[in-house]
Amino acid sequence: MLQRAFGTEQTAYVSTSSAWGMMEGAVRNLVAKKVLTCMSGAFSDKWLDVARKCGKEAEPYQVEWGQPILAEEIEKRLSGGGFDAMTLIHNETSTGTMNPLEEIAEVMRGFPDVTFIVDCVSSFTARKIGFDELGIDLLLAGTQKALALPAGACVFTASAKAYAKAERRPDRGYYFDLIEFRANAEKHMTPATPSISHFYALKSKLQEIEEEGYENRYARHREINEMVRDWSKANGFELFPARGYESVSLCCIKNTRNIDVAKLVQTLKKRHGFAIDGGYGKLKGLTFRISTMGDETPMTLRSLLNALDESLREIADLAAITT
Secondary structure (H helix, E strand, O other): OHHHHHOOOOOEEEEOOOHHHHHHHHHHHHOOOEEEEEEOOHHHHHHHHHHHHOOOEEEEEEOOOOOOOOHHHHHHHHOOOOOOEEEEEOEEOOOOEEOOHHHHHHHHOOOOOOEEEEEOOOOEOOEOOOHHHHOOOEEEEEOOOOOOOOOOOEEEEEOHHHHHHHHOOOOOOOOOOHHHHHHHHOOOOOOOOOOHHHHHHHHHHHHHHHHHOHHHHHHHHHHHHHHHHHHHHHOOOEEOOOOOOEOOOEEEEEOOOOOOHHHHHHHHHHHHOOOOEOOOHHHEOOEEEEEOOOOOOHHHHHHHHHHHHHHHHHHHHHHHHHO
């Protein structure tokens, strides 16, 4: 089932770690010369630091938060030579920006010596990502986002090219060693003590997904995401990401009305029992984020949006009284 979710014939794995564990593991296994780290938000920005702390030479491709990573810019940088790996976060949750994975994958076909490493933590199963079709070399996701499972496990798969490269790396470590994962999988084992509860939870979730059907699941994510986008526009807000690069698994909403976001979050939680994020990192107060992934449905989103309407009225009334 996990192979079908990834769209691959390769073995799929569960790592007892957060996604960051395998993000570091990917660098240790698959960077021999220099890695290009695509940076477009709080989480993708960290990959540069991770690579350098692993002793790897790393060069940033940095864009302003809310702007996408562009295929033509990747091509320009890789054409200069010297790189043997590239890291990309498909869906940057801090900004609600979804990078054009298919366009980037097409460019990467022209650089067969550059290992293509992709984090799809918050887009995995929210939209189609065909590992084999796109020619990705290592694809990873955490369990706590679109899979709507408890945090603490990472699912991933790797290409034949990735295994061949990892075999040549003497300093790839042990816990996240791709070769150890492969060798143990052949014996129906794991290289280290597994989180058994995550295996059972993952099996149950994948069964649910297959019962719903992948195309239906993708359509549901698009539908509820559009509900939030429509709500934002109707209430005088805008989405934070550049137009055309908005995520389908969450909405990062720009505080164009200059409301008290902290008060909105507090009122929503205290009066209506819903929790949303009031902006991540340097976007705190300038944005707020609403999840449209995992087990959310039109019914759950309508309840949230109705509560948001009431909360907006309540904080506006409070502001008027205070004034």
